[in-house]
Amino acid sequence: MAPSREPGQTSGSQAQAQEQTQATPVGQTLAGTHHNTLFDAPRSSWSGKWAFILAAAASAVGLGNMWRFPYLAAKYGGGTFLLTYAVLVFTFGVSLLLLETALGRRTGQSAIGAFKAFGKKYAFIGVLASAIPFIITPYYCIIGGWVTKYAASYLTQGAGALADGGAFFGGFITGPIESYLWMGLFMLVTFVIVGLGVEGGIEKANLVMMPALIVMAIGIALFTLMQPGAAEGALYYLTPDFSKLSPELFIGALGQMFFSLSLAMGIMITYGSYLDKKESLTQSVVRVAGFDFGVSFLAGLVIVPAAFFALGSGQAVAAKSGPSLMFITLPQLFDTMGEAAAVVGFVFFLLVFFAALTSAISLTETCVSIVADKTGWSRKRSMATVIAVVGAAGILVNAGYNGLSFIEPLGAGSSLLDLFDFVSNSVMMPLAALLTCIFVGWIIKPKVLVEEVRQSSPFKAEKVWVVLVKYVAPLLVIVILIAYVAQQFGLLSV
Ligand code: PHE
Secondary structure: OOOEOOOOOOOHHHHHHHHHHHHOHHHHHHHHHOOOOOOOOOOOEOOOHHHHHHHHHHHHOOHHHHHHHHHHHHHOOOHHHHHHHHHHHHHHHHHHHHHHHHHHHHHOOOHHHHHHOOOHHHHHHHHHHHHHHHHHHHHHHHHHHHHHHHHHHHHHOOOHHHOOOOHHHHHHHHOOOHHHHHHHHHHHHHHHHHHOOHHHHHHHHHHHHHHHHHHHHHHHHHHHHOOOOHHHHHHHHHOOOHHHOOHHHHHHHHHHHHHHOOOOOOHHHHHHHOOOOOOOHHHHHHHHHHHHHHHHHHHHHHHHHHHHHHHOOHHHHHHOOOHHHHHHHHHHHHHHHHHHHHHHHHHHHHHHHHHHHHHHHHHHHHHHHHHHHHHOOOHHHHHHHHHHHHHHHHHHHHHOOOOOOOOOOOOOOOOHHHHHHHHHHHHHHHHHHHHHHHHHHHHHOHHHHHHHHHOOOOOOOHHHHHHHHHHHHHHHHHHHHHHHHHHHOOOOOO
């Protein structure tokens, strides 16, 4: 599933990279610097297209799908948001996924090396993208800890204890010790799996967790849909109402798409660099996007009708956005399910736990490979460094809810976690995406990547793709960037 790494074995992509060395100047710059990022053996390649798709999907499907997407869908008019999001994912999202994987496969490098391959002065784009996982991982693990605590509590305390209108959640995150322990536990599981290596840890974990996740998501969706009152909520979720289209809805959908597809932080470049030259890029990225969209759709199908039922209207659901929707409103709904309540609650949070864990693994792996790449250190030493940095940052951000809660970096009621989230998702990711599009569209020219795509499959949408990358994408990204910053200063509500 994952990169094969028998010592001495030349992987498909490596052989191709060598062929290219003779063919193009870019290949030549690569030949000397071509070194391994993740493994101690020669550069690896995925065992096949499906290995790549599963790993990319495991990275994409996470808290963004399970927690953020449903709340946005509820807030922005249900079906209207769903439809807008779908259109964006399968045009803009797929185009950017294709761009990043093609860039990775073309250069055979992870983010920094991939940009540097076209000239030293472009390396900063890779550096910017590579900094993002270091900011996201700590706070992602904090929310991962909350989810772990909830899954465990449904087992040990039953559904009633969690459905007390927010006291359970509030007491937990503001307490002095417990939230640190759950964050630590979540980090420990993540680090152990990453420590076991790509084949022994990550690949096996994905292989178990991803199918389990799909089965649980479908099961829970069916179950909640059979609850009384769910049909009305489902209708709200599935029926578009074009009078609800608004700039805010559009911008919200766009930002969500970046985060959910794990775009603009070098991950897809690295994953593309392990992909064999004979595997179709176009088909693979459409499948990754389809998988990610499918899970978001299911999560919405569980949470939107559930919240609708509990709160009575889309407006009320929207007002309960943020952490409270998953950690306060949903447990209240589960509690009404009688005998099944604890089981449903447990399975739901286990499902979210799996989604969060596979994403945290991919984030951590990216951090490790960046450190190893940059310093030339062994995987062990790089890993120890990442553990120290992520652990320390996690403690600091978590303190934002208790010991350091007087720090309100983005205005009253905001936390350090909000700041980390804002800086990475709303500022750095759009900026990295903008620079990447300008780099490909105007500096190296889309043709370079079009050729890369054509190595493995026909590229029917080539013309549309080029227009998207050169003009549409940069414009849209500028819009998100300005909108998000404006929102922070209270000029717009997104
Ligand atoms: N895409 C993940 C989610 O939706 C988050 C993530 C971002 C994971 C970047 C890895 C890298 O939750």
